[in-house]
Amino acid sequence: MPLQERILSSGEAETSDVTFFIPASLDGPAYEMDIMKLRKALDKANKERLENQADAPEEMDEVLGSDDDVSEHAAPLKGGVWQAPVYSESLSVRLDQQKLIKNRCICISSDAPELDAFKVLRTQIQQRTKEQGMNTIMVTSVKPGEGKTMTAINLALTFAREYHQTVLLVDCDLKKQDIHRFLEFSSDRGLIDYLEYDMPLKDFIIWPGIEKLTLISGGRTVSDSTELLGSPKMKELLAEMKNRYVDRYVLLDVPAVLDGADAMVFAPLVDGIIMVVEKGVTSLADVKKAVELMPQEKFLGFVLNDRTGA
Numbered sequence: 001m002p003l004q005e006r007i008l009s010s011g012e013a014e015t016s017d018v019t020f021f022i023p024a025s026l027d028g029p030a031y032e033m034d035i036m037k038l039r040k041a042l043d044k045a046n047k048e049r050l051e052n053q054a055d056a057p058e059e060m061d062e063v064l065g066s067d068d069d070v071s072e073h074a075a076p077l078k079g080g081v082w083q084a085p086v087y088s089e090s091l092s093v094r095l096d097q098q099k100l101i102k103n104r105c106i107c108i109s110s111d112a113p114e115l116d117a118f119k120v121l122r123t124q125i126q127q128r129t130k131e132q133g134m135n136t137i138m139v140t141s142v143k144p145g146e147g148k149t150m151t152a153i154n155l156a157l158t159f160a161r162e163y164h165q166t167v168l169l170v171d172c173d174l175k176k177q178d179i180h181r182f183l184e185f186s187s188d189r190g191l192i193d194y195l196e197y198d199m200p201l202k203d204f205i206i207w208p209g210i211e212k213l214t215l216i217s218g219g220r221t222v223s224d225s226t227e228l229l230g231s232p233k234m235k236e237l238l239a240e241m242k243n244r245y246v247d248r249y250v251l252l253d254v255p256a257v258l259d260g261a262d263a264m265v266f267a268p269l270v271d272g273i274i275m276v277v278e279k280g281v282t283s284l285a286d287v288k289k290a291v292e293l294m295p296q297e298k299f300l301g302f303v304l305n306d307r308t309g310a
Helices: 003-012 028-052 097-102 115-132 148-159 191-197 225-229 232-244 262-269 284-292
Strands: 018-023 070-072 087-092 136-141 166-171 213-216 248-253 272-278 299-306
Touching: 115 148, 115 272, 115 299, 136 148, 136 232, 136 262, 148 166, 148 213, 148 248, 191 225, 191 232, 225 262, 232 248, 232 262, 272 284
Parallel strands: 136 248, 136 272, 166 213, 166 248, 272 299
Antiparallel strands: 018 299, 070 087
16 A cells, blocks of 8 residues: 555544554554554543443542652552552652643543543554564654654553553753744753753653652753764663663653654664654655655554544
């Protein structure tokens, strides 16, 4: 099946702002079968959500936080049961759930219609990465403004709902640092403070009061970001993030592929890549060009961002 059809065929969703994972390597009948399975899984997840919503609301509906400093320690097995990590040194912030929903960080709420689509996306990523030990996932887009940062945030919120794992969301867009702005909290420290000033990780990793989720975003922005993202220090940091906890996914929000060299330099450092494509906006020619610039062995697939609701 041509690339154009592979991208556009999942745009038949009934819910607006839904993202779907489109495998990059499937064509023909196998691809159609995968889309069919995706829709069936989505219908099943939606039915289960409606049945269980009243009896078992997910803990993320109440966004908690404190002003104390809190660091992630490995989750021990207690009586054979996985335990959520304890944050004892990382910076802690308070989030406002209503502000997050207003900013389209909708997966903070178990009532969000789009949440089930993100759960399908999460499951597909897990199925393609977990057995291979792939846990550092780069989220990029073809061009700026296609929704990559919002996709990364909502995907991180969805990963945090999963049992037996944690997630670290890292703002690697050094020219913008938008994650903390979408989540509406102040942050004067970020990745740049480690890369340029060797600031300890515990001094800029943030716990937003959501169990199993930590993030890095904030600090000053820079124009010479390519050299920093491709530096030996960045490579060492990613290795540390990858290997510290076996039950943690690291989601990395990276600049758009056709917006400079940042994504090209960063791609060899990660395990997997997903690319956000905006329905009805991104041209097929640009998509092909962006895909060709990425390591094919690491390219997991596309996320179609449908803002039309069509």
